[in-house]
Amino acid sequence: xxxxxxxxxxxxxxxxxxxxxxxxxxxxxxxxxxxxxxxxxxxxxxxxxxxxxxxxxxxxxxxxxxxxxxxxxxxxxxxxxxxxxxxxxxxxxxxxxxxxxxxxxxxxxxxxxxxxxxxxxxxxxxxxxxxxxxxxxxxxxxxxxxxxxxxxxxxxxxxxxxxxxxxxxxxxxxxxxxxxxxxxxxxxxxxxxxxxxxxxxxxxxxxxxxxxxxxxxxxxxxxxxxxxxxxxxxxxxxxxxxxxxxxxxxxxxxxxxxxxxxxxxxxxxxxxxxxxxxxxxxxxxxxxxxxxxx
Ligand code: UTP
Numbered sequence: 001x002x003x004x005x006x007x008x009x010x011x012x013x014x015x016x017x018x019x020x021x022x023x024x025x026x027x028x029x030x031x032x033x034x035x036x037x038x039x040x041x042x043x044x045x046x047x048x049x050x051x052x053x054x055x056x057x058x059x060x061x062x063x064x065x066x067x068x069x070x071x072x073x074x075x076x077x078x079x080x081x082x083x084x085x086x087x088x089x090x091x092x093x094x095x096x097x098x099x100x101x102x103x104x105x106x107x108x109x110x111x112x113x114x115x116x117x118x119x120x121x122x123x124x125x126x127x128x129x130x131x132x133x134x135x136x137x138x139x140x141x142x143x144x145x146x147x148x149x150x151x152x153x154x155x156x157x158x159x160x161x162x163x164x165x166x167x168x169x170x171x172x173x174x175x176x177x178x179x180x181x182x183x184x185x186x187x188x189x190x191x192x193x194x195x196x197x198x199x200x201x202x203x204x205x206x207x208x209x210x211x212x213x214x215x216x217x218x219x220x221x222x223x224x225x226x227x228x229x230x231x232x233x234x235x236x237x238x239x240x241x242x243x244x245x246x247x248x249x250x251x252x253x254x255x256x257x258x259x260x261x262x263x264x265x266x267x268x269x270x271x272x273x274x275x276x277x278x279x280x281x282x283x284x285x286x287x288x289x290x291x292x293x294x
Contacts, residue, residue, distance in 0.1 A: 102122045116217070116221060210252075
């Protein structure tokens with residue numbers, strides 16, 4: 001019998017150097033895909049998967065993230081006074097319940113593994129989800145990515161990683177998994193490697209930013225061993241955990257956009273714009289104008 005996944009960790013302490021100068025004073029997680037901050041899209045995904053407690057690993061200059069998940073008293077009072085009740089209701093619907101968020105600072109961006117380790121006291125002794133906020137997912141008919149991971153966890157237990165297929169010449173930029181018995185949508189993971197040198201990746205399935213992990217990962221990350229890029233890597237911690245616990249992959253059948261990079265961010269804005277019935281016809285007309293004659 002598996003435990004319920006109630007808590008999710010959102011590491012938001014990275015520097016966002018791929019997106020400078022935009023991220024000099026605005027956290028990259030607060031840049032918008034259409035009209036919602038990237039981070040709000042990811043919190044929505046977690047909520048839909050049944051998450052009840054949202055844990056943000058922040059850093060200096062990330063204070064607006066905390067404000068975003070609080071009541072904006074003056075704004076809300078003004079919206080009500082001006083009769084903009086639809087907008088006010090929408091803000092209220094997005095707001096997590098009081099006490100359902102926790103914020104802790106990573107202090108130094110020592111790597112994703114270190115950021116996740118910073119959540120140890122708040123997570124405690126239960127399995128939990130990790131969502132990388134710059135990876136924004138578009139649901140498939142089967143649902144959103146974390147919900148698919150939770151389904152896989154209920155079936156297999158242990159640890160779950162969402163994966164996505166990329167071209168072989170792109171694998172060196174990501175964490176890559178090796179797979180055992182491939183049974184389609186979910187399968188056993190037999191190995192992992194962070195940023196493998198070109199031509200050495202064990203598959204073209206990359207770790208795409210959604211995980212369900214056992215709390216035993218914390219004592220492994222505690223050792224603070226540095227890996228690729230001199231950072232404390234979550235993938236290295238998971239490799240050690242995989243010696244004693246099972247790992248399954250979920251081949252997410254929707255679409256993932258890396259909003260921490262310029263191209264992924266622009267593609268996400270177009271895809272989510274085209275998925276919005278009010279915007280789609282006008283956006284499509286603009287795109288046709290822009291691309292005619294190219
Ligand atoms: P990235 O490597 O994509 O984030 O980490 P980054 O370091 O901000 O990006 P660049 O490469 O400089 O542009 C994936 C996620 O992990 C978080 C980031 O905020 C991002 O959401 N992270 C990374 C931390 O919270 N702490 C870290 O030390 C590193």
